[in-house]
Amino acid sequence: MGRAPCCDKATVKRGPWSPEEDAMLKAYIEERGTGNNWIALPHKIGLKRCGKSCRLRWLNYLRPNIKHGDFTPEEDSTICKLYISIGSRWSIIAAQLPGRTDNDVKNYWNTKLKKRLLGGRRKDRGAGTQQHRQGELDGANNDGEQQPLSASAMERIQLCMQLQEMQNPLSSIGNHNNSLHLWQPSSHHQVAATHSNNSNSNSSRSSSFDVTVAAEQGQSSSLNGQHLGGQQQMETAAPADGLASPSSAGNSNIVTIEAELQELLYSATTTTTDSVVTQQGGVDWWSYDQGKSPVNCWDFTPETSSVLQDYAAVVYDM
DNA sequence: AACACAATCAACCGCAAGAAC
């Protein structure tokens, strides 16, 4: 049974919004609000638009305090940091960037940040062409037998592998000890008590993930996954065999990776780990509380747990 | 100047989940 369309496509206008339409929608919502019914809104206003289209236009463009234009290095770092931790959860990532929309963040990642990071310096295993890289992202290898992975998982894996290769060119595929330097077991998975101050975050989906980013204060950043309801804390059981957490190497590796990411993103010439953290205007990549537990790149959420399993399959099956 | 290709971004689409009935 097909789903009823939300609107009659034959009578609804599509495509770019005109200034007149923008003005009508903006004026109405500012005066009366949405009435908690986007579907009915265009009829009330007299717009020949789909309710979903009105909602999107309002949220992405007309809403007050929307920020357009270039992203700052701080925003770049937040996006990358969260993407690698949680993947393409754009609404959650955007919630950490006041004035930015999920659509903006998504577009920015897909068109700029991803290319800067993934396309930057990768000396690929094998050919290293863009086509080969895309093939990897699609989860297929030459023999076609590898289990397909989600694009998001593959990207995160690839990104981490790329960083590790840069960090230690001698660590080739199959060197298990170097496989998971980014991962740290979370011994203190506190459930974040506060959520983003973003007014958009009232959706049930967003609330399933509490994110606290304190990078702007030069503090550690933490990302905590929790189940709906907020009571179940993710267990920190050891991952699959062979995925034991790195021990003493972890902290310095994280700092080194920060440097590599800074370099990839901003072409900074950072060579020492100590100097990196305070560079770039205080941007604090994967920072961690000195003397406390390091922040996890691969925090143990259901998603990242799955990614780790995928990762293990990729590394160990090669 | 003209064309081809790449990059960008606004808008659309379909799905999943929760709310309402």
Place this chain on the structure above:
DNA sequence: TGTTCTTGCGGTTGATTGTGT
């Protein structure tokens, strides 16, 4: 309790603009 409606999300598309040849 089951069904329908609405919202919100992430992925994708396509028009526009920029750049290279």
